[in-house]
Amino acid sequence: MIKAPTARLDRLLANLGYGTRREVQGLIGAGRVLLDGKTLRDIGQRLPVTADLAQRMTVRGAPLDPPSPLTLIIHKPLGVVCSHREAGRSLYELLPDRWRARDPVLSTIGRLDADTSGLLLITDDGGLLHRVISPRNHVAKRYHVTLDRPLEGGEAALFAAGTLVLEGDTAPLAPARLEPLAATTAYLTITEGRYHQVRRMFAAVGNHVTGLHRDRMGGLDLPGDLTPGAFRISTESEIAALFAGK
Ligand code: URA
Secondary structure (H helix, E strand, C coil), X not given: CCCCCEEEHHHHHHHCCCCCHHHHHHHHHCCCEEECCEECCCCCCEEECCCCHHHHEEXXXXXXXXXXXXXXXXXXXXXXXXXXXXXXXXXXXXXXXXXXXXXXXXXXXCCCCCCEEEEEEEECCHHHHHHHHCHHHCCCEEEEEEECCCCCCCHHHHHHHCCCCCCCCCCCCCCCEEEEEECCEEEEEECCCCCCHHHHHHHHCCCCEEEEEEEEECCEECCCCCCCXXXXXXXXHHXXXXXXXX
């Protein structure tokens, strides 16, 4: 069995965003931190950091926030940006305030444009983040695309050929799968994550994307119960599904 890492109580709470080391030491001193119903008093006590701490520990009477590693599935709504640096309402504002003060920080696995909705993962697990975005792992991303003009018929073969070079790029795109649904709607599945890739692919064939929604990554579908803006902690099987393909 893999042994859980341990952390000092005061550092654990500070890293989960409960305050500075001094502030959380105050909380512990005031008897506001309990484990299995017993008050913890020793700020330097080392605890195994296991996922069940969220059920066993309370801070000010409320369950402890989920410890790291934490991965969330979120239904990104339209109109929010994924990067801390971009102007506009940030996706991170949808998370509880305290979660924005965590160390390690929560970041999105890849990005969706402000005008794109759908399946997005947020994690503080750097290893997972790199496994998902690494081109070597070919995690496919499926988008439901709505177009300004009807498809002409040659797009699927062009996208599948792996020869299309987008404006401003030097390397051709990897093959992508286009599945037309109606004259102006289709699924497009890509394995790369170039800047504005889907929009630029359709611009390259003289069309214009008017709606973009990601509904699948690898073998993981956007859960039907997640409304735009909603998120939840992902399960291990959902993470495994990312690498399972579909
Ligand atoms: N391609 C785009 O153009 N935008 C996205 O948000 C994702 C893929």
